[in-house]
Amino acid sequence: MKNFLTVAAMLVSTFMALPNTITAQNNSNIYELLNAKEGEYFADRDSAYLDPYYGLKKLIYGNNRFADNKSIRPRQTDADLKNNELGQKPFATIIGCADSRVPNEIIFDQGVGDLFITRTAGQVMAEASYGTIEYATVVLNTKLIVVLGHESCGAVGAAMKLPENPPGHVVTLINAIKPAALFANEADLEEKEELDLAVRQNVIEQVKLLRGLEPVMSRKFASGETLIVGAVYNLKTGRVEFIEETIMSLPKFAKK
Ligand SMILES: [Zn+2]
Numbered sequence: 001m002k003n004f005l006t007v008a009a010m011l012v013s014t015f016m017a018l019p020n021t022i023t024a025q026n027n028s029n030i031y032e033l034l035n036a037k038e039g040e041y042f043a044d045r046d047s048a049y050l051d052p053y054y055g056l057k058k059l060i061y062g063n064n065r066f067a068d069n070k071s072i073r074p075r076q077t078d079a080d081l082k083n084n085e086l087g088q089k090p091f092a093t094i095i096g097c098a099d100s101r102v103p104n105e106i107i108f109d110q111g112v113g114d115l116f117i118t119r120t121a122g123q124v125m126a127e128a129s130y131g132t133i134e135y136a137t138v139v140l141n142t143k144l145i146v147v148l149g150h151e152s153c154g155a156v157g158a159a160m161k162l163p164e165n166p167p168g169h170v171v172t173l174i175n176a177i178k179p180a181a182l183f184a185n186e187a188d189l190e191e192k193e194e195l196d197l198a199v200r201q202n203v204i205e206q207v208k209l210l211r212g213l214e215p216v217m218s219r220k221f222a223s224g225e226t227l228i229v230g231a232v233y234n235l236k237t238g239r240v241e242f243i244e245e246t247i248m249s250l251p252k253f254a255k256k
Pocket of ligand 1: 098150154
């Protein structure tokens with residue numbers, strides 16, 4: 001009996017240890033990717049354009065500069081503007097909310113020509129947004145896409161109330177955010193936590209939608225050529241938090 005228990009325990013620990021080891025390794029890689037060391041604030045622009053994982057790092061560094069009151073406001077001098085006629089090579093596409101408190105270039109401390117951006121309330125996407133994102137991916141070769149939600153999003157807040165007859169075209173926004181709103185409603189939390197959860201879930205749904213979007217984005221994502229991740233911006237601290245769930249499922253980490 002004792003032997004049987006020992007063997008059983010060994011088997012259990014073997015099975016348990018395997019996924020744990022992998023998770024630990026992935027976690028350290030993810031941690032390395034998402035956390036800048038103290039005093040690390042800068043990333044090369046050309047490398048960020050070529051390597052989307054490095055591009056992610058560049059956004060993190062830029063946001064740290066902004067949140068730590070160390071913004072350098074790069075690439076916006078007269079000389080920089082003169083280079084514009086040579087074309088554009090934005091290293092990231094941002095799908096953000098139209099909210100005036102989330103100015104993308106400022107919160108990531110980036111300059112002219114760095115970010116390709118579509119903004120709608122609740123960063124809801126429709127046909128024209130898909131075309132815009134595909135244009136950045138296929139024509140401009142931008143390899144990093146960030147869906148950026150934010151704390152206290154009015155559009156998500158409105159969807160949480162599940163209005164029967166929203167005015168005019170607002171119905172498009174409400175319908176798109178509804179699955180995340182229902183998800184959060186079910187969690188039975190305090191109002192603020194419920195809204196936070198809906199904001200996060202809305203971003204996760206939008207990341208999933210883009211990763212599966214035929215005919216362009218689904219292939220670009222599956223091949224690992226384009227990264228599509230989600231993040232939430234905190235209005236009070238100025239910090240962008242990348243959602244780990246959307247990082248762990250990237251090809252680089254998911255394969256292991
Ligand atoms: Zn918003």
